[in-house]
Amino acid sequence: KVINKILKAHEEGRPYWSFEYFPPKTQQGVQNLYDRMERMYRLGPEFIDVTWNAGGTSSQLTSEIVATAQSVYGLETVMHLTCTNMPKEKIDKALKDAKECGCQNILALRGDPPRGQEHWEACENGFSHAIDLVRYIRQQYGDYFGIAVAGYCEGHVDNPDKDDDLYRLKEKVDAGADFIITQVFYDVDLFLKWVKKCRAIGISCPIIPGILPIQNYSGFNRIITLSKTIVPQFVLEELEPIKDDDAAVKEYGIKLATDMIRKMFADGIKGYHFYTMNLERSTRIILETLEFVPPVENVKPLPWCPSLSAKRK
Numbered sequence: 276k277v278i279n280k281i282l283k284a285h286e287e288g289r290p291y292w293s294f295e296y297f298p299p300k301t302q303q304g305v306q307n308l309y310d311r312m313e314r315m316y317r318l319g320p321e322f323i324d325v326t327w328n329a330g331g332t333s334s335q336l337t338s339e340i341v342a343t344a345q346s347v348y349g350l351e352t353v354m355h356l357t358c359t360n361m362p363k364e365k366i367d368k369a370l371k372d373a374k375e376c377g378c379q380n381i382l383a384l385r386g387d388p389p390r391g392q393e394h395w396e397a398c399e400n401g402f403s404h405a406i407d408l409v410r411y412i413r414q415q416y417g418d419y420f421g422i423a424v425a426g427y428c429e430g431h432v433d434n435p436d437k438d439d440d441l442y443r444l445k446e447k448v449d450a451g452a453d454f455i456i457t458q459v460f461y462d463v464d465l466f467l468k469w470v471k472k473c474r475a476i477g478i479s480c481p482i483i484p485g486i487l488p489i490q491n492y493s494g495f496n497r498i499i500t501l502s503k504t505i506v507p508q509f510v511l512e513e514l515e516p517i518k519d520d521d522a523a524v525k526e527y528g529i530k531l532a533t534d535m536i537r538k539m540f541a542d543g544i545k546g547y548h549f550y551t552m553n554l555e556r557s558t559r560i561i562l563e564t565l566e567f568v569p570p571v572e573n574v575k576p577l578p579w580c581p582s583l584s585a586k587r588k
């Protein structure tokens with residue numbers, strides 16, 4: 276289980292990291308994703324995770340990718356699972372499929388509203404909040420699954436009361452969640468303060484910050500506008516003169532994420548969750564620059580770990 280690996284890393288006082296992927300739209304895209312997962316496996320993620328499409332349109336594909344990653348490649352995999360348009364029967368099927376393929380880790384989420392819908396609504400015979408899903412998984416499966424939940428250092432957009440939002444997070448942990456992965460953020464001071472607040476109200480489980488290296492200016496702008504992410508003034512100022520130069524923005528994204536991790540590491544944060552956007556280069560360079568991994572050309576496949584493609588054949 277992921278939680279055991281994370282606790283071990285904490286015990287050993289070493290850094291660890293994980294990679295998030297999303298289900299691609301085409302069959303070729305899925306193939307490319309498997310190839311990328313294989314290459315990125317050399318970067319030693321403690322676990323990987325696969326997102327769940329709000330509304331469930333590509334949820335079968337999530338289950339398939341999870342099954343391949345977990346049972347064919349042997350990657351410790353976390354399956355995201357949301358409540359959006361998921362009556363209990365569908366939740367049951369998703370959990371059963373996950374268990375059958377050997378996946379022991381669920382990121383339990385409420386989910387975003389489906390595309391085109393502004394507010395989130397519970398479906399008939401479904402759940403209203405992530406905590407309901409956490410409770411249900413514990414009730415149905417006991418300790419079989421390790422459970423992660425989402426945390427928001429800027430507060431979740433639907434809850435204007437930040438203290439209440441933090442209390443809701445504590446409730447999820449008290450209901451049985453093992454660790455927390457955060458939403459994207461760019462203000463490290465704010466994150467570190469929020470972690471201290473979590474600790475002060477008794478949230479003691481591992482909290483893993485979500486890192487999204489900026490890949491291009493328009494994508495970055497879309498994400499921060501949609502999720503109303505706070506961006507420090509210096510980042511906006513440094514991006515402004517290079518915003519039309521895609522290569523320069525990408526390099527800046529690498530430098531910014533590397534600096535953010537250095538600052539968090541100095542403050543005792545050990546684990547980092549990369550929103551890879553199914554891309555490899557930025558994450559790899561960040562890990563190499565931090566010297567968390569040696570330059571990748573020097574990394575030999577582990578002798579006890581046959582090439583993933585060999586396993587796939």
Ligand code: FAD
Binds near residue numbers: 359447459
């Ligand atoms: P909840 O914990 O249910 O919280 C939602 C809101 O309700 C918050 O404002 C909270 O304060 C409030 N609240 C919580 N409990 C209660 C209660 N009992 N009573 C009243 N109010 C309450 N979305 C996807 O669709 N697919 C994904 O794969 C996905 N992956 C994600 C991965 C990470 C690491 C993160 C951080 C987010 C991810 N999301 C994903 C987005 C997430 O689904 C949305 O942010 C969603 O709006 C909230 O989900 P949640 O699990 O935090 O909800």
